[in-house]
Amino acid sequence: AQKITQTQPGMFVQEKEAVTLDCTYDTSDQSYGLFWYKQPSSGEMIFLIYQGSYDEQNATEGRYSLNFQKARKSANLVISASQLGDSAMYFCAMREGPAAGNKLTFGGGTRVLVKP
Amino acid sequence: EPEVTQTPSHQVTQMGQEVILRCVPISNHLYFYWYRQILGQKVEFLVSFYNNEISEKSEIFDDQFSVERPDGSNFTLKIRSTKLEDSAMYFCASSSRTRLAGELFFGEGSRLTVL
Numbered sequence: 001a002q003k004i005t006q007t008q009p010g011m012f013v014q015e016k017e018a019v020t021l022d023c024t025y026d027t028s029d030q031s032y033g034l035f036w037y038k039q040p041s042s043g044e045m046i047f048l049i050y051q052g053s054y055d056e057q058n059a060t061e062g063r064y065s066l067n068f069q070k071a072r073k074s075a076n077l078v079i080s081a082s083q084l085g086d087s088a089m090y091f092c093a094m095r096e097g098p099a100a101g102n103k104l105t106f107g108g109g110t111r112v113l114v115k116p
Numbered sequence: 117e118p119e120v121t122q123t124p125s126h127q128v129t130q131m132g133q134e135v136i137l138r139c140v141p142i143s144n145h146l147y148f149y150w151y152r153q154i155l156g157q158k159v160e161f162l163v164s165f166y167n168n169e170i171s172e173k174s175e176i177f178d179d180q181f182s183v184e185r186p187d188g189s190n191f192t193l194k195i196r197s198t199k200l201e202d203s204a205m206y207f208c209a210s211s212s213r214t215r216l217a218g219e220l221f222f223g224e225g226s227r228l229t230v231l
Contacts, residue, residue: 033217043205045159045222052217091159099218101147101166101211106159 003027004094004107012113013082020067021077021110023092029053033095034075035104036066040088048090051075079112087114118142122208122223129198130231137193137226139208148191149209149220150183152176159207165191198230 005024013019025034036048051059051066059066067076079086089111093104121140129135141148150162163173163183170183182194191210195202205227209220 035217035219037222042224043227044224045207045209047219047221050217050219093159095218099216100213101164101171102218103149103161103164103172104220105161108158 002107003096003105004092006092006107006110008110009108010111010113012115013079013086015084015114015116016081018078018080019082019112021079021090021092021112023075023077023107025073025075025092025094027073027094027096029096031098033099034066034068035093035095036064036075036077037091037093037106038086038088039091039109040085045091049077082112082114084114084116087112120208120210120221120223122206122226124226125224126227126229128229128231131200132197135195135198135202135228137195137206137208137228139191139193139223140189141191141208141210142212142221143189145210145212145221147171147211147213148183148185149211150193151207151209151222152204153207153225154204162193162206195228198228200230203228203230 032053034051038046049061049064051068063080065078089109091109092107123138148165153159163177164171205225207225208223
């Protein structure tokens with residue numbers, strides 16, 4: 001079974017509007033972390049936001065927020081007020097177990113294209 | 117801001133040749149990783165490294181692959197005899213024990229093309 005599933009291969013969004021990128025995960029661990037990374041066309045992987053499994057509040061980081069629904073095992077990324085520079089590939093990832101040294105497992109990604 | 121650096125940015129090699137990809141992780145990080153991304157596909161875990169030994173490896177990381185930390189700064193990935201299917205972007209990453217999230221900081225990648 002896939003550990004991380006991103007069901008939207010690609011999305012268009014109008015500049016200045018919000019967009020929600022879906023991510024569902026599968027783990028039996030009680031302690032885990034969920035991450036979103038951005039990969040622009042230049043190829044680097046940029047860390048955006050993190051949600052711990054024990055965090056009671058949804059994570060926010062500037063225009064990024066994470067809609068964490070633990071019972072549904074979903075961790076959707078919301079980008080508010082989209083900008084042209086948000087056009088990129090977005091990957092959801094999960095760390096199982098405690099933070100120190102554990103690998104991240106990535107989903108297949110969602111390509112976002114922001115239209116002017 | 118400290119960053120992970122990788123060299124070369126692009127390498128073209130003939131099938132069967134050995135390739136070494138180099139990485140300089142962030143200086144106070146203790147955990148190191150290699151990932152690969154075949155064009156247009158997901159980012160796949162290869163190996164993690166801590167305290168001068170492999171802590172975990174995926175089934176992709178077979179006997180053709182090896183990693184080494186030859187000195188206090190470099191972290192290398194060696195592919196002994198490259199195959200066509202090894203063509204991919206290879207990312208090095210590092211993480212710190214002190215960061216709550218354990219997020220990985222990635223380099224800009226080394227694109228490997230096997231002909």
